[in-house]
Amino acid sequence: MVKKISLLGATGSIGIQTLDIIKEHPDKFQLVAFSAGKNIEITKQIIRDFSVPLVSVLFEEDAVLLGKEFPRTELVFGDQGLVQVAAHANADVLVNAVLGSVGLRPTLEAIKKGITIAIANKETLVTAGHLVMNAAKQYNVPILPVDSEHSALFQAMNGEKRSEIAKLIITASGGSFRDFTREELKNVTVKDALNHPNWSMGSKITIDSATMMNKGLEVIEARVLFDIPYDDIEVLLHRESIIHSLVEFQDTSVIAQLGTPDMRVPIQYALSYPERLTRESAPRLNLAQIGKLHFEEMDYTRYHALKLAIDAGRAGGTMTTVLNAANEAAVSLFLQEKIGFLTIDELIERAMDEHTILSNPDLETILHVDAKTRKSIENMVK
DSSP states (O other): OOOOEEETTTTSHHHHHHHHHHHHHHTTTEEEEEOOOOOOOHHHHHHHHHSSSSEEEOOOHHHHHHHHHHHTTEEEHHHHHHHHHTTTOOOSEEEOSSSSSSHHHHHHHHTTTOOOOOOOOOOOOHHHHHHHHHHHHTTTOOOEEEEEHHHHHHHTOOOOOOGGGGEEEEEEOOTTTTTTTGGGGGTTOOOHOOOOOOOOOOOHHHHHHHHHHHHHHHHHHHHHHHHHOOOGEEEOTTTOOOEEEEEETTOOOEEEEEEOOTTTHHHHHHHTTSSSSOOTSSSSOHHHOOOOOOOOOTTTTTTTHHHHHHHHHOOOOHHHHHHHHHHHHHHHHHHSSSSSHHHHHHHHHHHHHOOOOOOSSHOOOHHHHHHHHHHHHHHHHH
């Protein structure tokens, strides 16, 4: 059976690699809809390559122009366009690879249609994990992780009893500045931060990796996906990014998932699950060539953003929404060179300190808190 795929964020790093997997297995996957934001040239190429019936872009004027060039493709735009792509009537799987909390509403709408969710958009689960997981349970929809760490945990737990799990161990490369002290981080540049030692990712995620907020968001995501208490989720510094995560069981056995640092592996696993497909052209893991793997305890003083994320997760309610919105806004300001690198942490902490938590928020409350937090970060900088 050919699985029909809808894809949010087709022109981003995860989106492009998802398209690689679909191209590699035309007998297994078919792209039926995608969203593409503002990158119109890449959008045109994807339409040509895949003959997609439904495409969403950010702006109406781009949709109109593309519609004239591609009359056989339905062009939609904006937030409603994302929902139309996500909940496409023919889709079997939605790959949510957009950046930020913009992926939340489309994901919920896809779940209502019974579409399997392959989630690479961790912000959706951080911002409103309880809504997503409750909806998935209500509509009996699988949520399959695409992040390499959560895919590793998912694979290591496959066939195991949840009651026998003692601990989840999420590995972290340490990002661009893993050998820097806090003092040395004061004057780092955007160019420095975007130079990740192991992974090829989009700019926002690469900055999150440098601050270690990315790992904090992953801890919250693991809590949401696997219903494991924060006390039983650990972060381990692992420079090589070969072991993607580990699961420790009650009998002290530890199962780890290893692989090359290539996002196409977890993407393909999420698309093909429960099958495993071949990857003819992909490099194989050669442990003899690698020789050694290194591990270090996480320094929560050095990586303050990671501590902030775990604190927000433990606090619960709307605090994770504030964490994510403040981080997105602060990272955007850093990428625009309007603030320094360490100011990212400072703005997030200030937003959290000023917030009064609302428990069990509904979607409208979450969206309101999200927008209010972003505005407050802008005002702090002004």
